[in-house]
Amino acid sequence: MAVSHADHQATRLARAEAHAALHGLALTPLRRQVYAAILASERAVGAYELLDALEPQRGRVPPTTVYRTLDFLLANGFVHRIESKNAFVACCEIGVPHRGQFLICDRCSTTVEIPGDELADQLSHTAPAQGFVVHRQVVELSGLCAPCAHAARLDTALP
Structure with a gap:
């Protein structure tokens, strides 16, 4: 039996709440809502998209509030920042x-x-060998996911 996207989200949210409780982190209602909005998307989400997603539930939220919330989620390993998109994605292994x-x-x-x-280790060891000092390492690969690659093949096959 396949797990639905909603069930998967609920499991990940419960794991995040357990991690927060175990480490004494305050997963406030706003932090929970922002994290849930990021989880609900299967793509990286920008801060202003999050503001729009929160508006029906909370009314207008100041951008600085969302940025502070994102800082908390980043600092505590709940989300990652996708540098190339200036957006955020839920971490696949909270607490690990x-x-x-x-x-x-x-x-x-x-x-x-x-x-x-x-x-990551291989890249970290290669850079110093070249005399390069790494301050932060982010690896992002762009291309086509399986469904989009399939659709692209179909698009090129059409007359």
């Missing part, structure tokens, strides 16, 4: 130290995190 890479679809913007300390 890891370094991830991101697959970003150019067509539909679906964003998938792939945990992989091995690649």
Whole structure:
């Protein structure tokens, strides 16, 4: 039996709440709503998209409030920032130290995190060998997700 997107979201939200409780982090209603909005999207979401998503529930929220909320979620490992999009995606492994890479679809913007300390370690060791000092490492791969690649093949096959 397949797990629905809503069930998957509920499981991930419950995991986030348990992590927050275990570590004494205040997952306030606003923080929970922002995190839930990010979870609901299968793509990276920008701060202003989050403001729009919150408006029906909370009314107009100042952008600084959402940015502070995003800072909390980032600092505590609930979300990652997608540098190329200036947007945010839910972490696939809350509470598990890891370094991830991101697959970003150019067509539909679906964003998938792939945990992989091995690649991150390899990159981290290669840079110093070249005399380069790494301050932050972000790996984002852009291309087409499977459904978009399939649709693109169909588009090119049509007369």
